[in-house]
Amino acid sequence: DAKTTQPTSMDCAEGRAANLPCNHSTISGNEYVYWYRQIHSQGPQYIIHGLKNNETNEMASLIITEDRKSSTLILPHATLRDTAVYYCIVRAFTGGGNKLTFGTGTQLKVEL
């Protein structure tokens, strides 16, 4: 699986958009970008994933650059409850046995 690089921490004002970057310059053609978050030592929670097109769901939007070497997770209207560690993972969408490894993620703090 490709290695990812994320900022250690970010702050965001409540109600504003939170834009979390992820660099994955060694991504392969069959690898997807996944985002998870972990709120206060709970089990991680899936947010969104994509291959090359931008994706949106009820939680967030995922913007992947045309060369796929980086991506941005967007929380359009961050709330205090979005304070969490956000993990960007790149992995192939093949088989159930692939290792699923997490980096250290970005600690997002949403403040009033």
Place this chain on the structure above:
Amino acid sequence: NAGVTQTPKFQVLKTGQSMTLQCAQDMNHNSMYWYRQDPGMGLRLIYYSASEGTTDKGEVPNGYNVSRLNKREFSLRLESAAPSQTSVYFCACRDPLTEAFFGQGTRLTVV
């Protein structure tokens, strides 16, 4: 639909004691994983199982053993607990077409 259930939720062990952490999923997923998370750190993969009957080492397997008892259950055993194994342990499951689902964790302290 409980998803991924871990037992116990909390445990205190003395150095040298053994115990088994249990994980069960009702999602009919093939792959299951065990992670540990130390304070202020990310998740590190201990062992994973691609399917019933198979297990593979992750990043930090030393001091642990696993058993994939059946499709639903994946247990993690500490044969001789050490203070360095004090951590929060998470179990997860997934299938090729799904995201990963995590349990709520087992908080283990070894004194």
